[in-house]
Amino acid sequence: MKRRITICITAVLITAGAYLYSQMPVSREGTIVETISHAEVMVEATGVYHGEGRNERAKRRDVDDNGITNSLIDARRSAIYTVLFSGTDPMLRLPEERNAFEGHVDYFFDPQTMTKYITFEESHFQTRRIIDGGTGIRVSKNFRVNKENLYRDLVARNITVAREDLAAQVGNPIIMVIPDAPAGKNPIEMLTTNQELRHAASVVQSYLTARGYDVIVPEQQALLADLASAQTMISGGERDYAYELALSIGSDVYITYSGSVQQAGRGTERYAMNVSAFETTTARLLGTETGYSAAVAGAGHMALIEDAMNTAVDNVLSRVMSYWRTDLERGLQYKIIVNIEPHFDDQQLDEIHLAWMDAVDEIAKSSRELVLTKQTIDYLIWVDSNRYDRALRVYRDLKNAFDSAGSDGVLSSINMNRKMLLLKIDY
Amino acid sequence: MKRTIITLALITVLSLALFAQEGVYVRKSVSSLESVWINHAGVDLRGEPGEELQLDRFMDFIKFYVEVDRFDYNKLPDEFIDEFLNKANQLTDININTLADVVNETIVPRVLDILNDPDIQKERAEGLMSEAERRSFLRSKAQEVGLTFEQLEVLFNSAYIYLPFITSANSEISRGNNVFRIEGGIIWWNIVDDDVGKAEVREVVSATTRGSSAVNPQRPSSRRFRFGHQVWETTPAQHAQYDAMLAFAKNLGVKTKQIDDFKLTAPIVEVPQPKRYGIEMGFLEGIHLDDGFHIVEYEEQDGEVVAVRKGFVRVAKTGRNHEDPTEKTYTRQLIGRPVSEGAILMEHPRLGIDLRVGAGMTLMSNIEPLHTQIPGYANEGVISEETDSQISFNLLFSYNLAPIIGWSQTFISLDAGFALPNASYRSDADAFVFVASPYLSFTKKFGGRAYFAPTIGGGVDALSMMGEFGGTDFTLSIYSPGVKASGEIGYLLSPDWTFFLSAGYKVGLEPFSGNLDWGGSDIPFIITGDQYKDLNLGGLSISAGLSYSLAELPWNVFGFLDPLKRH
Numbered sequence: 001m002k003r004r005i006t007i008c009i010t011a012v013l014i015t016a017g018a019y020l021y022s023q024m025p026v027s028r029e030g031t032i033v034e035t036i037s038h039a040e041v042m043v044e045a046t047g048v049y050h051g052e053g054r055n056e057r058a059k060r061r062d063v064d065d066n067g068i069t070n071s072l073i074d075a076r077r078s079a080i081y082t083v084l085f086s087g088t089d090p091m092l093r094l095p096e097e098r099n100a101f102e103g104h105v106d107y108f109f110d111p112q113t114m115t116k117y118i119t120f121e122e123s124h125f126q127t128r129r130i131i132d133g134g135t136g137i138r139v140s141k142n143f144r145v146n147k148e149n150l151y152r153d154l155v156a157r158n159i160t161v162a163r164e165d166l167a168a169q170v171g172n173p174i175i176m177v178i179p180d181a182p183a184g185k186n187p188i189e190m191l192t193t194n195q196e197l198r199h200a201a202s203v204v205q206s207y208l209t210a211r212g213y214d215v216i217v218p219e220q221q222a223l224l225a226d227l228a229s230a231q232t233m234i235s236g237g238e239r240d241y242a243y244e245l246a247l248s249i250g251s252d253v254y255i256t257y258s259g260s261v262q263q264a265g266r267g268t269e270r271y272a273m274n275v276s277a278f279e280t281t282t283a284r285l286l287g288t289e290t291g292y293s294a295a296v297a298g299a300g301h302m303a304l305i306e307d308a309m310n311t312a313v314d315n316v317l318s319r320v321m322s323y324w325r326t327d328l329e330r331g332l333q334y335k336i337i338v339n340i341e342p343h344f345d346d347q348q349l350d351e352i353h354l355a356w357m358d359a360v361d362e363i364a365k366s367s368r369e370l371v372l373t374k375q376t377i378d379y380l381i382w383v384d385s386n387r388y389d390r391a392l393r394v395y396r397d398l399k400n401a402f403d404s405a406g407s408d409g410v411l412s413s414i415n416m417n418r419k420m421l422l423l424k425i426d427y
Numbered sequence: 428m429k430r431t432i433i434t435l436a437l438i439t440v441l442s443l444a445l446f447a448q449e450g451v452y453v454r455k456s457v458s459s460l461e462s463v464w465i466n467h468a469g470v471d472l473r474g475e476p477g478e479e480l481q482l483d484r485f486m487d488f489i490k491f492y493v494e495v496d497r498f499d500y501n502k503l504p505d506e507f508i509d510e511f512l513n514k515a516n517q518l519t520d521i522n523i524n525t526l527a528d529v530v531n532e533t534i535v536p537r538v539l540d541i542l543n544d545p546d547i548q549k550e551r552a553e554g555l556m557s558e559a560e561r562r563s564f565l566r567s568k569a570q571e572v573g574l575t576f577e578q579l580e581v582l583f584n585s586a587y588i589y590l591p592f593i594t595s596a597n598s599e600i601s602r603g604n605n606v607f608r609i610e611g612g613i614i615w616w617n618i619v620d621d622d623v624g625k626a627e628v629r630e631v632v633s634a635t636t637r638g639s640s641a642v643n644p645q646r647p648s649s650r651r652f653r654f655g656h657q658v659w660e661t662t663p664a665q666h667a668q669y670d671a672m673l674a675f676a677k678n679l680g681v682k683t684k685q686i687d688d689f690k691l692t693a694p695i696v697e698v699p700q701p702k703r704y705g706i707e708m709g710f711l712e713g714i715h716l717d718d719g720f721h722i723v724e725y726e727e728q729d730g731e732v733v734a735v736r737k738g739f740v741r742v743a744k745t746g747r748n749h750e751d752p753t754e755k756t757y758t759r760q761l762i763g764r765p766v767s768e769g770a771i772l773m774e775h776p777r778l779g780i781d782l783r784v785g786a787g788m789t790l791m792s793n794i795e796p797l798h799t800q801i802p803g804y805a806n807e808g809v810i811s812e813e814t815d816s817q818i819s820f821n822l823l824f825s826y827n828l829a830p831i832i833g834w835s836q837t838f839i840s841l842d843a844g845f846a847l848p849n850a851s852y853r854s855d856a857d858a859f860v861f862v863a864s865p866y867l868s869f870t871k872k873f874g875g876r877a878y879f880a881p882t883i884g885g886g887v888d889a890l891s892m893m894g895e896f897g898g899t900d901f902t903l904s905i906y907s908p909g910v911k912a913s914g915e916i917g918y919l920l921s922p923d924w925t926f927f928l929s930a931g932y933k934v935g936l937e938p939f940s941g942n943l944d945w946g947g948s949d950i951p952f953i954i955t956g957d958q959y960k961d962l963n964l965g966g967l968s969i970s971a972g973l974s975y976s977l978a979e980l981p982w983n984v985f986g987f988l989d990p991l992k993r994h
């Protein structure tokens with residue numbers, strides 16, 4: 001009896017495994033050829049079908065009868081597989097997401113379900129080849145895949161975390177968008193004077209807001225003066241306007257972009273848009289991508305900019321989200337720049353530094369010391385997002401902890417926002 | 428051999444191109460040099476008034492059969508054609524290479540100018556878009572979008588120039604008929620443009636053909652020539668020229684369609700039922716009812732992609748895509764196993780004329796020795812016994828009327844029958860007896876690869892004798908009207924070859940006239956008396972034969988019907 005049960009269970013497992021495996025695409029070949037909108041991409045995907053039967057003749061007959069239907073199903077699966085797993089910026093990037101997906105393969109790759117994701121299928125094949133002496137067929141076609149529908153199902157099945165859930169925890173990342181200004185040039189001025197740059201910013205803004213992100217396109221130089229003086233003290237180098245703006249505004253991430261028109265032959269023009277995303281607190285590069293528009297004659301630059309930007313920002317955004325999720329696990333990040341008044345002696349400075357370290361250790365889940373000099377302290381701290389939902393609470397606890405440490409210095413604020421605290425220590 | 432270029436009336440043309448996906452025909456833009464290259468050494472005309480080469484009509488036929496709907500045409504301004512002609516006529520040695528140099532110098536830059544015209548490109552943009560591109564961001568967002576680089580590549584490299592040529596043309600009077608023969612062909616050049624300042628023509632193909640005609644000047648029909656709804660007044664010599672030129676141009680039309688670059692191809696996009704296929708083509712590309720297409724699939728064999736023929740289809744309903752771009756053409760598969768979407772249909776250009784050859788027996792006819800007497804000269808017949816059977820042979824040219832009347836596989840046939848009475852000859856007879864039966868018949872085929880076809884027809888049966896009597900050569904013909912009805916079953920052996928078995932009954936009516944050529948004297952006579960009362964050239968006929976779908980025919984058969992195709 002026991003043996004029978006074992007055999008039955010084994011058979012069921014094998015069958016279930018085979019079924020799941022059968023739902024996975026055979027070819028898994030696909031290329032995203034165009035980002036059409038924030039929700040849709042055009043994918044050229046390949047599908048393969050190998051005929052079944054006892055002999056070559058039966059297999060060939062099976063390919064004749066069922067080849068195209070089954071290879072098309074495989075191509076549709078490959079299109080979805082490409083969006084989910086392939087390329088540099090797949091929807092499922094994290095190992096845990098991929099593992100979670102394995103339990104839902106049958107659902108996502110079911111022909112009926114796939115109709116939700118594939119919103120358009122070209123009637124013509126890109127290629128259609130009989131292979132293996134007629135016992136197989138390989139086809140490729142263009143499919144339009146709706147990533148938003150796919151994403152909603154991924155969230156519904158707890159494969160990935162909903163943007164709304166992330167937002168509920170700590171809010172979606174606030175993203176600042178600014179042109180990439182050449183050294184010494186002010187990007188805000190560029191934005192107001194250059195129509196194309198302004199249009200590019202609006203494309204990114206539109207793209208991100210459609211996905212529920214908070215987007216800021218800075219139009220005035222708020223707080224830059226205070227920050228500039230603090231920054232200069234730290235680096236002494238050339239001003240990075242974008243970084244300073246992002247810090248002063250308090251965005252989590254900032255995106256810079258630059259573009260140029262290229263002659264692509266036969267009188268056509270192609271727009272190349274370079275988009276980079278940075279962590280605001282450190283100016284660390286999170287991802288950079290160049291998107292190209294189609295080479296077209298007589299389309300006008302605005303349409304080309306939008307075409308190129310859609311491709312570039314879509315890829316960069318997935319890297320931003322990946323960073324954001326990882327960073328959230330560490331806590332809520334703040335950059336703290338402390339300006340120490342110059343009249344403390346060395347002993348007092350030692351006490352201040354130690355008191356500062358203790359205070360940070362007391363409130364932060366983790367921290368990183370960037371700069372520690374006699375005049376400046378530059379720190380990154382990660383705090384519990386449940387406890388610290390705003391910068392003022394961080395400041396309050398930090399001040400209390402610092403003051404209670406018993407140094408001669410008094411901590412006070414110059415200004416603060418949701419990403420940065422600009423403080424000073426005085427008598 | 429001296430060759431010169433002759434200027435003709437200017438005709439202007441425009442160009443377009445379609446974006447290429449696998450198996451999708453790329454519309455070609457074609458420019459005419461409005462000229463014909465003539466080898467004057469090969470022209471031998473009788474020199475009578477009105478007998479000079481009828482080049483205007485020649486170009487009319489060339490344009491009708493060569494400038495077909497699958498092409499778009501570039502209008503070349505007069506001055507550029509003149510420049511080409513001036514330079515070509517100055518050549519001391521005219522051959523394809525030197526002509527190509529002149530074309531490169533004078534015409535190619537002008538064609539590129541036309542293709543570069545933004546307005547023209549804008550006109551063509553819609554046709555160049557693939558389905559996916561129509562749904563792409565740029566298309567949906569930027570309504571005024573122009574052509575992409577890839578589409579322009581297609582546009583600039585699908586421009587062609589053609590030049591017809593005549594290597595020989597001669598006329599003569601033969602047996603009282605005006606005879607005209609023409610030989611020549613057509614040169615096709617493709618403009619190859621690399622977009623870095625180098626554009627030149629590459630010879631695609633030089634196809635050759637011929638046409639000939641013999642016109643009886645006594646017949647009233649030799650005084651006019653009909654082509655569709657057009658009728659031209661002609662002399663018999665001109666009529667013969669027109670006739671031969673039409674056959675010549677029609678052959679060139681098929682040969683042009685047979686060039687790989689110009690063959691219509693389309694992937695199957697719909698399979699409404701097994702062996703019925705929909706393709707995105709139609710009247711816009713010049714497809715007509717009953718046009719044949721091979722089914723082709725691409726196979727990977729030893730790392731290479733090869734096209735393999737899988738079957739054959741015939742157009743069952745032509746899509747009116749000139750009115751509604753989404754309307755498809757539907758075809759019916761005749762040969763091969765069913766295929767699925769994505770298989771390619773590749774045009775199999777033919778004249779639309781089948782040559783049918785059959786052999787068999789006619790039973791229940793009646794030919795007596797009495798019927799083979801020479802009235803007024805011999806009282807005994809050539810044959811020595813009565814016979815009721817004939818061994819028959821048939822040669823038919825069947826023209827498919829389907830594109831004209833909209834009924835698939837409906838044919839009008841010129842039927843030239845020839846039969847030998849199954850009887851013994853009188854031992855001292857020095858003559859040969861046969862029955863010639865020119866008929867006009869109509870046939871409608873039902874079915875697919877295997878079919879049934881009823882035929883009705885009418886014509887004349889001529890009991891004829893040729894030989895010598897008393898040292899005088901003679902030819903005697905007794906004409907008897909007849910009507911026939913038959914049924915045929917057939918089977919398509921290949922796209923071009925058909926085997927058929929036919930059985931029918933011909934009602935042979937009483938003879939009404941005769942003609943005796945006695946020693947060179949032609950003596951027509953009216954049948955009176957009872958001599959031929961029992962002559963019956965009809966009866967039950969059975970035959971078997973083969974039919975071949977022609978791609979070339981040096982004679983004009985029913986060519987006047989070609990402009991009437993509308994289905």
